[in-house]
Amino acid sequence: MLILWICFLRGARPILFIDGCHLSSPYKGTLLAASTCDANNDLFPIAYAIVSAENNENWIWFLSNLKELTGSISVTLISDRHPSIIAAVEQVYDRDRHAYCYRHVKENFCVETKKLQRGIRGEVKEDAKKLLDAVCYTHFGTEFTKAVEQLRAFSPELANWLETKGDINKWAKSQFPHRRWDLITTNVAESFNSWIRKERTHSICALITEHRDKLANLLYIAKLEMTKWNNEVGPKIDKILMEHVARSEFLKAVRYGDHNVMVRGSNVDVCVNLLRKECTYLEWQMTGIPCPHACAAIKLLHSNIYTYVEECYLKSSQEKIYASSMIPIETHDMPDVNNLTLTDWENNIFLMPPTTTRSLGRLCKKRRESQFQDVHVYKCSRCDQSGHNRSKCRNPNPEKI
Incomplete structure (x- = not known):
């Protein structure tokens, strides 16, 4: 997967979402993954590893390998508050660059x-x-x-x-000392876990093969979708930009020089410097996308708004990210299980599953849903009340029969 790191270093933002998910195959284990966003804020997987459990030792090993690939680049990491992740980041990366979901x-x-x-x-x-x-x-x-x-x-x-x-x-925007492009959750990591949900139920060899095919298809489709962009930025970024332009209609901009503009709103007055791409409200610097105040200033100067969008969102960066594609791997020379000898087994020529231990207590068969997820509420068609269906309705005097 070295090609993914090359694409990441070419044009993606230096931010990684790290998380672990359990494998439900017969061999169990845990999959550690690192992902990021492309220029259109879509999922771009970077690396993954299959380990025995989500503990300090495995996370330190995983992050150490990531550190070797990133080199001297300062990368911001976003994760949940898992104790093993916190301990590993403090040992391998700069603790100040670790943000929480x-x-x-x-x-x-x-x-x-x-x-x-x-x-x-x-x-x-x-x-x-x-x-x-x-x-x-x-x-x-x-x-x-x-x-x-x-x-x-x-x-x-x-x-x-x-x-x-x-x-x-x-996690607070005004308190985190480094840039995180307004990404304050691990939704990207959760999207990766959901993306490989089917593969997580298969054996390790099947998981690797299916994931490689799925990843190659993702890179190919993203490259095709990039040719359909109507502007210099992707559809998702363009939608955000147009929303900011619409909100700027209610702001008053006054020119104070060649590049300085005072923008007045209902509650606050801010100063925008178009040369340095700065706004005293700080939203422009945090996201890299012109905020409503900046849009009002750009409109006053009759400039092209796309020239003020940060380079990591432009089509040129997307082309750098997806410039390369994966190469198929031939498997005609792989050993056949039916033709193995005792010597082959002793030499460990096969990829063996990780050694796992059964956790204490009763096994949990259902995923614990987040309290912020939408819960389906049943509604009775007989009495129009929520919490039950028609077959279990006990309302003696329903309003609707």
Whole structure:
């Protein structure tokens, strides 16, 4: 898979999403993976490894190999708060460049909310989550401090948990010291896990072969889709850009020089410097895509908005990422299992499955769903009430018969 690293170093953003998922084949084990985004924010797998378990030793080995390939490039890592990942990143990479997935932090926050406030009403819980969103999505240090104080006024215990155990500097936008292109979750890693869901049920050799075929097809389709781009950026980035342009219609821009523009909104006035591609609201610097304030300034100067989009989103970068393709591997000279001798088995010419141990307790057969996932609610066609179907309806006086 060296070709993927070459494509990554050519034009992709220096950000990696790392995660592990369990294999449900007869040999079990765990698959560790690293993925990133291409110029259109689509999934671009980088590397994976099949290990016995998700522990410190295996993660250190996996990240050490990634470190050798990235070399001196400063890479930002995004993951959940798995203890083994945290320990491995601290040993192999720069700890300051390790960001946490906000969705996992939010789930932990909701669990802590239930512990601290028993019998909490649903609307109060939603208010707590909105206050946490304000802490995460603020751009300024002053706004961040204000959001934390609002959470403290709502619940001092939750604010104390956030400051002592929440690792705010790992997921809050205004507190993380390095650039992460507005990617605050591990959705890319989760997409990879879902992408290989079928292959995870097969044996290791079959998984590797099927994944290689699937990956080659992904690279080929992405290269074809790139030829259908109507603008200098991909469809997903263009949609975001057009939304920012629409929001800029409500802003007033005043020219203060060759490149400086003052943009006034309903609540805040910001300064935009088009030469340095900077906005004092900081959203442009965080994402690399002109924010609504920048769009208003660009419109005032009658400039082409696509020239102010960062290079990693342009079609030229997408062409660099998908410039190469995978080469098929011949298998006509592979040994036949039926013709093996005792010497062949002693020389270990086959790829053996990892040695795994059975975990304690009853085996979990169903995946634990996230509390933020949509849950199907049954609705009775007889009484129009939720929570049951027609066959189990016990309403004595239904309004609808």
